[in-house]
Amino acid sequence: MSANLINLLIEATGQTLYMVAISTLLGTLFGLPLGVFLAISQRGELLSSPWVNKVLGLVVNATRSVPFIILVVAIIPFTRAIAGTSIGTTAAIVPLTIAAVPFIARLVENAIREVDGGLIEAARAMGATPFQIIRKVLIPEALPAITLGLTLAVVSLIGYSAMVGAVGGEGLGDLGIRYGYQRFMPDVMAVVVVILIVLVQLVQSIGEWIAARVDKRAPKGRGQ
Amino acid sequence: MTSHDGQAASIIFDTVGKSFAKPGGGTVSAISDVSLTVEAGTITGIIGRSGAGKSTMLRMVNGLERPTSGKVLVGDQDVGTARGAKLRAIRRDVGMIFQHFNLLSSGTVSENIALPLEIAGIGSAEIKTRVADLVDRVGLTAQADRYPSELSGGQKQRVGIARALATEPKILLSDEATSALDPETTQTVLSLLKDINRDLGLTILLITHEMAVVRDIASHVAVIEGGQIVEAGTTYDVFTAPQHPTTRSFLSGVTGVTLPAFIRDKIIAERPASGGEEVVRVTFSGKHATDPMLALLTRDLGIEVNILAGAVEEIGTQPFGNLLVSLDAAKGDEARTYLERHGLLTEVLGYVG
Numbered sequence: 369m370s371a372n373l374i375n376l377l378i379e380a381t382g383q384t385l386y387m388v389a390i391s392t393l394l395g396t397l398f399g400l401p402l403g404v405f406l407a408i409s410q411r412g413e414l415l416s417s418p419w420v421n422k423v424l425g426l427v428v429n430a431t432r433s434v435p436f437i438i439l440v441v442a443i444i445p446f447t448r449a450i451a452g453t454s455i456g457t458t459a460a461i462v463p464l465t466i467a468a469v470p471f472i473a474r475l476v477e478n479a480i481r482e483v484d485g486g487l488i489e490a491a492r493a494m495g496a497t498p499f500q501i502i503r504k505v506l507i508p509e510a511l512p513a514i515t516l517g518l519t520l521a522v523v524s525l526i527g528y529s530a531m532v533g534a535v536g537g538e539g540l541g542d543l544g545i546r547y548g549y550q551r552f553m554p555d556v557m558a559v560v561v562v563i564l565i566v567l568v569q570l571v572q573s574i575g576e577w578i579a580a581r582v583d584k585r586a587p588k589g590r591g592q
Numbered sequence: 593m594t595s596h597d598g599q600a601a602s603i604i605f606d607t608v609g610k611s612f613a614k615p616g617g618g619t620v621s622a623i624s625d626v627s628l629t630v631e632a633g634t635i636t637g638i639i640g641r642s643g644a645g646k647s648t649m650l651r652m653v654n655g656l657e658r659p660t661s662g663k664v665l666v667g668d669q670d671v672g673t674a675r676g677a678k679l680r681a682i683r684r685d686v687g688m689i690f691q692h693f694n695l696l697s698s699g700t701v702s703e704n705i706a707l708p709l710e711i712a713g714i715g716s717a718e719i720k721t722r723v724a725d726l727v728d729r730v731g732l733t734a735q736a737d738r739y740p741s742e743l744s745g746g747q748k749q750r751v752g753i754a755r756a757l758a759t760e761p762k763i764l765l766s767d768e769a770t771s772a773l774d775p776e777t778t779q780t781v782l783s784l785l786k787d788i789n790r791d792l793g794l795t796i797l798l799i800t801h802e803m804a805v806v807r808d809i810a811s812h813v814a815v816i817e818g819g820q821i822v823e824a825g826t827t828y829d830v831f832t833a834p835q836h837p838t839t840r841s842f843l844s845g846v847t848g849v850t851l852p853a854f855i856r857d858k859i860i861a862e863r864p865a866s867g868g869e870e871v872v873r874v875t876f877s878g879k880h881a882t883d884p885m886l887a888l889l890t891r892d893l894g895i896e897v898n899i900l901a902g903a904v905e906e907i908g909t910q911p912f913g914n915l916l917v918s919l920d921a922a923k924g925d926e927a928r929t930y931l932e933r934h935g936l937l938t939e940v941l942g943y944v945g
Contacts, residue, residue, distance in 0.1 A: 508699065584739040
């Protein structure tokens with residue numbers, strides 16, 4: 369494999385990491401509050417507003433129903449409005465983020481709903497405001513589950529990022545398609561796949577390690 | 593505690609009712625027409641079976657439930673109508689502990705105790721000193737940096753108690769706080785509550801289904817059944833002279849005075865024409881509780897008494913004895929007159945031939 373190709377691989381890996389990192393960050397920025405709100409706006413919960421909850425839930429489901437490759441193409445005008453261009457690695461962050469937000473929101477929602485209702489009641493009895501309950505009870509208690517959820521989201525985004533070649537997003541997936549497939553260079557394809565496997569393994573391991581560090585509950589299966 | 597302003601608050605339930613909407617229409621009444629005054633500085637127990645409405649009553653004191661009729665007053669504040677910041681201010685004056693502790697699994701002992709102080713917006717330097725005091729008060733200094741999953745049930749409840757006391761409340765609510773604990777741990781937690789009531793002078797309102805808890809720490813008790821208070825008074829009065837069948841059935845579990853099976857099986861209501869034994873419940877209370885009355889009965893009247901079951905225990909600080917005895921049926925009236933003249937209560941339970 370030529371030095372040129374190796375440079376391309378390094379560059380593509382950097383682009384993938386860049387796209388995934390920024391879209392995870394932005395996805396969390398919007399997805400976390402949305403997920404918290406979805407959890408606590410259900411009927412009978414902390415900020416019970418069933419109608420808003422239902423409407424938001426529909427929007428989230430609709431976004432998640434669109435296959436990612438179609439989403440990328442469908443929102444090109446929106447991407448251009450936000451990023452100034454619809455082509456390139458930075459532009460690709462827009463559809464990745466749009467896909468990440470509802471995904472992360474659902475993961476956070478599930479994590480928050482697992483928090484013991486008795487804790488919320490205890491915090492209410494202390495005179496906590498809803499915002500204090502979210503910040504001091506719900507998020508800290510859901511943190512292990514949120515961490516595992518974000519790990520899952522990052523792994524999915526690594527997969528999605530392979531599709532943004534369709535709009536010149538570059539990155540590892542794009543390199544694999546252009547060299548490995550279109551130029552009949554199976555060794556490039558193989559290296560791309562290996563790098564992706566290593567990335568996903570790394571992300572999963574780091575995510576699980578952090579989740580274990582923040583989880584102070586008794587290990588499952590040991591009686592409590 | 594560094595500085596406690598000390599004044600306990602009373603709790604008044606004034607003809608309180610609470611009904612819940614049933615799924616599919618209609619309402620179901622949890623409690624109705626409940627009036628009860630919990631005097632400031634007392635330990636008052638509300639005892640009832642599950643579903644009797646005791647939990648609803650307790651949760652009204654800090655506004656976790658609102659009455660649908662009547663009023664709940666904490667001190668001079670109407671909890672039922674308080675909203676927003678006013679309700680949160682009342683809640684800081686009312687600490688609460690729970691059957692399942694409800695501690696943050698993600699926080700250490702110190703962090704859990706600090707939570708209500710952070711919520712109240714107290715500065716971190718003061719939080720630090722107050723938490724250290726509280727940890728010390730409940731005897732968990734060595735565990736201050738441990739997580740709840742590393743603690744025993746009794747230790748977890750001590751964290752719950754310290755947390756409930758953090759904002760220096762005037763009232764402490766206890767929601768079946770010892771029901772998940774073993775008997776020995778229950779005793780240590782109860783004596784901690786007793787100490788807190790004595791040292792800080794705060795009012796403790798507890799709900800329980802165990803009469804033993806009431807006997808051990810409560811000065812006053814209310815018995816709730818089917819959403820209504822059926823009996824209330826000082827623990828001593830209720831224990832020594834229970835009026836309502838529900839109260840009696842709760843008491844039979846703790847006073848250890850049920851008839852042995854071999855007597856219970858052949859007891860009859862009518863006095864036999866001749867011979868036979870009369871079965872009598874004798875209740876000793878107040879200053880006579882420790883008098884050797886049965887020995888005196890034998891000495892003075894020559895009546896011999898057979899003890900079937902009994903116990904002498906302490907309620908509040910007063911001794912209280914309950915004995916089931918049998919004696920010659922022919923001399924029953926004479927014996928009971930003698931005992932009652934000496935300040936004891938008697939009740940004929942039946943006869944055995």
